[in-house]
Amino acid sequence: MKLLAFLLSRSRGLLVLATFAGIVSGASSSALVSVINNALTQDTFRSGKTLATFGGILVLFVTSRLASQYVLNHLNQGALLELRMRLSRRVLTSTLRQLEETGMHRLQTLLTDDIPAVSNSLSLLPTIAISAATLIGCLAYLATLSPIIFVFMIGFIIVGGLIYRLPVRLSLKYFQQSRAQSDILNKAFRSLMEGIKELKLHAPRRTAFLSQGVEVPAKELRRLMRVSSNILSTNASWTSFLFFAFLGLLLFSVTRLTDVSATTLTSCTLIILYLQQPLDLLLGSLNVLGRGNIALERLQQLDPQGWNAKENDSPSYEGTPPRFERLELRGVTHTYFRENDDTRFVLGPINLTFQRGELVFLVGGNGSGKTTFGKLLTGLYAPDAGEVWLNGERVTDANREQYRQQFTAVFSDFHLFDNLFGLDPSDRGARVREYLSRLQLDHKVRISEEGTLSTTSLSQGQRKRLALLTAYLEERSFYLFDEWAADQDPAFKEIFYNQLLPDLKAQGKTVLVISHDNRFFQVADRLLVLESGRLVDSSPAIGLELPERHRNAS
Numbered sequence: 161m162k163l164l165a166f167l168l169s170r171s172r173g174l175l176v177l178a179t180f181a182g183i184v185s186g187a188s189s190s191a192l193v194s195v196i197n198n199a200l201t202q203d204t205f206r207s208g209k210t211l212a213t214f215g216g217i218l219v220l221f222v223t224s225r226l227a228s229q230y231v232l233n234h235l236n237q238g239a240l241l242e243l244r245m246r247l248s249r250r251v252l253t254s255t256l257r258q259l260e261e262t263g264m265h266r267l268q269t270l271l272t273d274d275i276p277a278v279s280n281s282l283s284l285l286p287t288i289a290i291s292a293a294t295l296i297g298c299l300a301y302l303a304t305l306s307p308i309i310f311v312f313m314i315g316f317i318i319v320g321g322l323i324y325r326l327p328v329r330l331s332l333k334y335f336q337q338s339r340a341q342s343d344i345l346n347k348a349f350r351s352l353m354e355g356i357k358e359l360k361l362h363a364p365r366r367t368a369f370l371s372q373g374v375e376v377p378a379k380e381l382r383r384l385m386r387v388s389s390n391i392l393s394t395n396a397s398w399t400s401f402l403f404f405a406f407l408g409l410l411l412f413s414v415t416r417l418t419d420v421s422a423t424t425l426t427s428c429t430l431i432i433l434y435l436q437q438p439l440d441l442l443l444g445s446l447n448v449l450g451r452g453n454i455a456l457e458r459l460q461q462l463d464p465q466g467w468n469a470k471e472n473d474s475p476s477y478e479g480t481p482p483r484f485e486r487l488e489l490r491g492v493t494h495t496y497f498r499e500n501d502d503t504r505f506v507l508g509p510i511n512l513t514f515q516r517g518e519l520v521f522l523v524g525g526n527g528s529g530k531t532t533f534g535k536l537l538t539g540l541y542a543p544d545a546g547e548v549w550l551n552g553e554r555v556t557d558a559n560r561e562q563y564r565q566q567f568t569a570v571f572s573d574f575h576l577f578d579n580l581f582g583l584d585p586s587d588r589g590a591r592v593r594e595y596l597s598r599l600q601l602d603h604k605v606r607i608s609e610e611g612t613l614s615t616t617s618l619s620q621g622q623r624k625r626l627a628l629l630t631a632y633l634e635e636r637s638f639y640l641f642d643e644w645a646a647d648q649d650p651a652f653k654e655i656f657y658n659q660l661l662p663d664l665k666a667q668g669k670t671v672l673v674i675s676h677d678n679r680f681f682q683v684a685d686r687l688l689v690l691e692s693g694r695l696v697d698s699s700p701a702i703g704l705e706l707p708e709r710h711r712n713a714s
């Protein structure tokens with residue numbers, strides 16, 4: 161079972177210890193039953209010595225049970241922490257394309273549904289260990305009291321267990337289907353959050369979205385989970401029925417055929433009744449374990465090769481990137497396949513060189529591939545074909561992480577963290593203040609010594625300025641701005657194009673600006689034009705002969 165293998169891979173020693181303590185607890189629980197039974201049936205047994213034995217076993221029972229639970233709880237919580245961290249690391253070490261194809265909604269289901277499902281099943285392990293040990297101990301005691309009733313009991317457990325398993329499998333099938341439905345529902349929830357303004361402004365859209373977008377998958381999820389749970393409830397009731405039917409059969413029929421005394425029968429009945437609880441717990445846990453297993457499989461599917469790898473896949477790169485001199489793209493391409501409509505978009509092949517200290521503009525119509533080019537250039541996408549060379553060294557999978565450290569980028573869908581993670585603002589206090597003032601944010605935002613921003617609740621243009629501040633502090637060699645100035649007022653556009661960009665160039669930075677602002681193209685050394693994924697012009701410097709169709713783009 162995957163769950164057990166997962167726990168075993170984490171700490172075999174502790175698992176053995178917990179199981180041993182569980183067995184001791186189960187055995188002492190059975191011993192308690194035997195003492196109680198003897199005290200009930202034999203007068204000579206009710207002595208002070210027996211009381212002391214009873215007390216001793218009781219202490220052993222409680223302490224071993226506690227030890228088993230503590231160790232397993234420790235293991236479970238550790239396993240959960242590891243799952244959360246692994247999933248986060250997997251996200252950070254997966255390629256951007258893999259994540260885009262997986263879909264954020266699916267990652268959300270993994271975090272919000274699947275990890276708790278694994279957690280639920282792991283938290284059952286102490287109960288399972290103790291119940292199993294109690295069951296085995298009581299059965300052993302039953303065997304000493306009446307071998308024939310023991311054989312009947314074993315027969316009942318085997319037949320009952322087999323009958324129980326079939327509906328559990330069916331229930332798990334429905335549960336598995338419900339996971340795909342959860343993905344769809346989480347996608348709808350994301351739309352609900354991100355599209356709240358559009359939904360509030362348009363009543364018919366809101367009504368249709370609620371009934372088709374949310375209610376349909378939510379109802380389907382309800383149906384699947386209801387069927388799955390009803391199968392289990394029916395199964396549990398059916399098993400209780402079987403249990404008492406077995407007891408009835410034992411008391412009223414079997415004992416007539418065999419020679420069992422009334423005292424033995426009373427003792428056996430006491431034990432069998434005592435066994436009902438561990439049996440119920442064990443059978444009930446089959447389903448929870450099955451659900452945990454399905455959830456763990458889904459988590460592992462995110463990266464089947466890498467999941468079991470040892471933790472040598474730290475997502476951070478600590479080295480110092482080499483000084484940037486020259487970047488060359490030789491015939492690089494990137495293709496998006498759209499399975500739904502069987503079409504594709506091909507960027508490239510692109511042949512291009514960037515030198516240190518160049519200021520280059522990239523223009524092109526909507527959907528021409530500018531942002532895709534930005535992702536390819538910065539190493540967020542690996543090229544499908546062609547080669548990238550940095551300072552005369554070829555970029556491969558092995559050094560792409562290092563290659564990415566040359567770049568800082570503000571994409572049009574940038575994310576603003578509320579802390580300058582990975583940057584030490586105390587080292588850069590004077591520069592932070594200078595940049596805040598240059599970006600006209602000094603009256604709005606303060607940055608604490610720990611790097612926390614006093615607020616990120618700003619206008620979109622101001623948020624972009626804060627993203628630019630972060631980019632400045634990163635002090636990388638190559639800057640990429642994807643339509644950065646689109647949200648800026650005219651006065652700040654002037655500052656951006658006529659002061660900030662030339663300043664970066666003067667510092668020896670290479671800058672690629674994706675822009676539609678043709679009023680400012682003269683500040684560029686070079687203008688690149690993309691059309692339907694093809695680089696149709698890379699005119700050298702000034703004069704900037706922009707093809708007719710792009711002239712009035714801004």
Ligand SMILES: Nc1ncnc2c1ncn2[C@@H]1O[C@H](COP(=O)(O)OP(=O)(O)OP(=O)(O)O)[C@@H](O)[C@H]1O
Nearest residue numbers: 260496497505524525526527528529530531532533
């Ligand atoms: N994650 C993706 N999966 C599949 N196709 C994509 C993806 N991202 C972009 N595309 C497709 O690739 C093409 C280029 O998109 P891209 O975002 O690079 O264009 P762009 O020039 O930056 O456009 P805009 O000026 O509108 O921002 C588009 O046709 C788009 O449909």
